[in-house]
Amino acid sequence: MKYALALLAALLPASAFANNVQLESQVFVERIVTGPDGKEQTALQEPKVVTPGEKLVFELNYKNTGSKPADDFVVTNPMPAAVSYAGGESDGSVVSVDGGKTWGPLASLKVAGTDGVERAAQASDVTHVRWTFAQAIPAGAQGKLTFRGTVK
Amino acid sequence: MHMTNDRAAISSRPALKHILAAGTIIASLFAASPVFAQGTVAGTLIDNKATASYDTPQGETTIESNTVSLRVDELLNVTVASADSGDVSATPAVTNRVLRYTVTNSGNGSEAFSLAADGNVGGDDFNPTITSIVLDTNDNGVYDAGVDTVYVPGSNDPVLAPDATIRVFVLATIPGSATDGQRGIVDLTATTLTGSGTPGTTFAGQGQGGGNAVVGATTATATDDGRFVISQATAALVKSASVIDPFGGATQVPGSIITYSIAATVSGSGSLTNLRVGDVIPDGTTYQTNSITLDGVALTDAADADAGRFSAGAIAVSLGNVSAGTTRTVAFRVTID
Numbered sequence: 001m002k003y004a005l006a007l008l009a010a011l012l013p014a015s016a017f018a019n020n021v022q023l024e025s026q027v028f029v030e031r032i033v034t035g036p037d038g039k040e041q042t043a044l045q046e047p048k049v050v051t052p053g054e055k056l057v058f059e060l061n062y063k064n065t066g067s068k069p070a071d072d073f074v075v076t077n078p079m080p081a082a083v084s085y086a087g088g089e090s091d092g093s094v095v096s097v098d099g100g101k102t103w104g105p106l107a108s109l110k111v112a113g114t115d116g117v118e119r120a121a122q123a124s125d126v127t128h129v130r131w132t133f134a135q136a137i138p139a140g141a142q143g144k145l146t147f148r149g150t151v152k
Numbered sequence: 153m154h155m156t157n158d159r160a161a162i163s164s165r166p167a168l169k170h171i172l173a174a175g176t177i178i179a180s181l182f183a184a185s186p187v188f189a190q191g192t193v194a195g196t197l198i199d200n201k202a203t204a205s206y207d208t209p210q211g212e213t214t215i216e217s218n219t220v221s222l223r224v225d226e227l228l229n230v231t232v233a234s235a236d237s238g239d240v241s242a243t244p245a246v247t248n249r250v251l252r253y254t255v256t257n258s259g260n261g262s263e264a265f266s267l268a269a270d271g272n273v274g275g276d277d278f279n280p281t282i283t284s285i286v287l288d289t290n291d292n293g294v295y296d297a298g299v300d301t302v303y304v305p306g307s308n309d310p311v312l313a314p315d316a317t318i319r320v321f322v323l324a325t326i327p328g329s330a331t332d333g334q335r336g337i338v339d340l341t342a343t344t345l346t347g348s349g350t351p352g353t354t355f356a357g358q359g360q361g362g363g364n365a366v367v368g369a370t371t372a373t374a375t376d377d378g379r380f381v382i383s384q385a386t387a388a389l390v391k392s393a394s395v396i397d398p399f400g401g402a403t404q405v406p407g408s409i410i411t412y413s414i415a416a417t418v419s420g421s422g423s424l425t426n427l428r429v430g431d432v433i434p435d436g437t438t439y440q441t442n443s444i445t446l447d448g449v450a451l452t453d454a455a456d457a458d459a460g461r462f463s464a465g466a467i468a469v470s471l472g473n474v475s476a477g478t479t480r481t482v483a484f485r486v487t488i489d
Contacts, residue, residue, distance in 0.1 A: 023204045025217035049225045050198070051366050052191025052260050060202050060217060070206035077202040082192040082224060137206070151224060152192045 020066040021137065023075065030055040056083060056149045063142035073133040075145060076100075083149040085126035092132070093147065097125040193314060194226030194261035195361015226261035226359030228344040228372035234379075235293075235319060239335065241383035241422065245328035248283060250295045251378030253320045255342040257312035259368060261360030264309040264345040269322045269338055273377070277334035280324035280380055285340075288319035295321040309345060322378065332384040332420040341375040348372035383422035385476045389429065390415045406488050410437065413483045416471065423475040429482045430468040437486035444469065445483045 028044040031054070035041050044057060060077060064070050078100075079085055085095065094103045097111050109121040129147050137143075192198075201219040205212060235252035242249045257263055271280040285303040286295060287310060300321065301308060310318045322338050330336065346365045347355050349372070359365035392415075397408040404410075416429050433439045444451045444460040444467050451460025451469065459470045460482075469482045 021204065021206055021213070021215060023202060023215050023217040025200055025202050025220050027198075027200055027220040027222060047222060049223045049363055051225045051227045051368070053227075056222075058200060062204065066208075068208060070208065073204065073206040075202055075204040077200070080198045080200050082196050082198045083200075151198070 020064070021070050021073070022063045022065055024061040025077075026059040026061070028057040028059065030057060050151050052151050054151045055086065056151060058147050058149060060145040061142065062137070062145070064137045064139055067139050069136035069138050071136045073137050075131045077129045077147070079127055079129070079149065082152050084124045084152050085129065086123055086148040086150045088129060088147040092134075093145070094130050094132070095126045096128040096130070097121040098127065100128050103128075103130060191227060191260040191314070192224045193361075194224055194259075194359050194365075195363060196224040198222040198224065223361070223363050224260070225363040226361070226365045227259045227368040228261075228263065228346055228348065228355075228365055229258040229368035229370040230263075230265060230342050230344055230372060230374045231256040231258045231370065232340055232342050232374040232376040234376050236378055239379045239381035242326045242330075242336075242380045243384050244326055244330045244382060247325045248297075248323045249280075249326060249380060251322045251324065251338050251340075251380070252293070252295075253322065253340045253376060253378060254317050255310065255312070255320055255340075255374075256317040257314055258370060259344070259372075260314050261365070262311060262313050264311045265342045266305055266309050266345055267303055267320060268305070268341045268343075269324075270341070271324055271336065271338045273337050273339050276337040276379070278327050278330040278336045278382075280326055280336045280338050282338065283323045283325055286321040286323060288321065291319065293319060295323070324380070326380060326382070330382045332382050332386075334382045336380045336382075337377045338380070339375050339377045341373060344372040346372075383420075385418050385420040385422045385424045385474075387424055387427060387474070388417045388419065390417070391431075404488060408488045409440070409485055410488065411483055411485050413481055415479055415481045416474070417479040418474045418476050420476045423473050425473050427471040427474045427480075428468060429471060429480075430466055431482075431484070432466045433486055436489050438489055439465075439467070440485040440487060443483075443485040446471075447481055448483075 029047045029050055031043055031045050032040050033043045058077065060075060095106050096103050097109045106121055106123065110118040111121045111125050113119045131145050199219050199221050202217040203214060205214045233254050235254050240249065240251055255265060267285050269282045269285050271282050286300045287303050289301045290296060290299055312318060320340060322340055324338055346358050349367050351367050351369050351371060353367040355365040357364065392413045394411050395402045395404055395408050397403045397405050412431065414429055414431060416427065418424050439462060442453050444462065446459055446469055451458045453462035455461045461468050467484050471480050474480060
């Protein structure tokens with residue numbers, strides 16, 4: 001029996017023993033609610049349905065559940081087609097306005113206008129958001145990345 | 153899928169080019185998808201999923217997050233606007249004068265709208281009587297009697313796709329008592345049939361795509377006003393006479409010459425079309441041939457190119473279209489028999 005187990009272990013792919021990072025996506029909607037004191041306040045709710053114009057907050061929670069650091073960690077979030085990018089809240093994010101072809105701070109990017117002339121990219125042009133980690137994520141470490149969007 | 157590509161981009165240049173092509177295709181797909189100015193079409197699902205990659209001693213690993221799925225509900229919004237460039241001129245007692253409006257579905261789902269016109273609103277001088285609301289069926293921007301369809305509430309409520317606009321005509325009769333310069337307002341109101349009310353009011357399950365319908369910022373009902381202004385010109389005639397007798401005096405004796413002057417003054421606003429001034433030669437006098445003048449300019453008696461004529465014992469001068477604020481003076485001479 002011991003032998004059999006050892007054999008099984010040897011047959012398992014290496015990844016089963018490799019580092020394990022988990023990535024969880026959450027989307028909240030920012031809504032004005034009336035508190036118990038009758039005052040209006042902004043609340044983050046986890047909705048099932050939204051309407052055009054509502055403000056969304058996207059959260060990505062990562063956690064290194066493995067036993068080794070994770071190097072060169074890169075997180076990419078394509079913008080859903082019905083959502084307009086409304087700014088990043090976590091440091092170090094770059095965006096793409098051409099489907100992931102080129103990346104950079106929004107202010108550095110340009111897109112072709114309808115007349116063929118390049119113009120400065122707007123937040124609504126963003127197609128992807130990306131974070132590239134300079135430091136490895138230590139084993140057991142976790143964090144949160146956030147960006148905002150508006151339902152088109 | 154993205155991350156697999158992205159990682160390859162970092163580790164190998166040739167692979168990068170490969171991905172760039174894929175990225176370009178994705179971008180053009182985004183561009184091709186319909187974009188509605190008034191928002192994502194109701195029922196659309198917003199799916200968000202992130203990917204990540206990292207290096208381990210065993211090599212590259214790519215992971216995906218869970219997918220969060222949100223459905224876009226229907227927002228009920230409508231916009232009404234007058235389509236006339238300004239006040240529409242009308243005259244007292246005229247029937248079927250036309251005001252033009254546009255009704256736009258500014259929500260994100262297909263909706264039917266009820267229409268109502270009201271001529272009895274405040275802030276004006278008279279109340280136009282609404283005779284009908286007509287839909288611009290042939291979409292040419294002009295009311296075509298017998299061609300465009302008369303609106304019947306509950307029967308042919310216009311159904312508009314998101315962002316779609318329909319032109320609507322309101323036909324009204326102007327009261328006979330209205331006078332020059334007075335204004336009459338007609339309100340056109342369009343209301344979403346699903347419901348209206350305070351923004352945020354929800355009609356469960358009644359949205360396009362099976363979701364809820366939620367009243368938007370416009371309260372799902374909108375009104376704009378069109379205005380009639382009475383543009384009426386009136387003519388006043390003032391006739392005067394001067395006499396010169398054969399002796400240099402002003403007595404009315406046989407042989408005296410009477411010069412009649414008729415001043416036609418048009419007042420109000422607008423103009424009078426084909427204004428004609430006529431006068432019968434008085435009994436006991438004889439008309440002096442070719443003595444008609446218009447503003448001091450001689451006219452011939454013949455029915456010819458000039459404006460004056462004499463026939464059947466009367467003079468007539470055609471003044472054509474005369475704008476309000478204008479005075480034209482016709483004169484002619486007779487001799488006392």
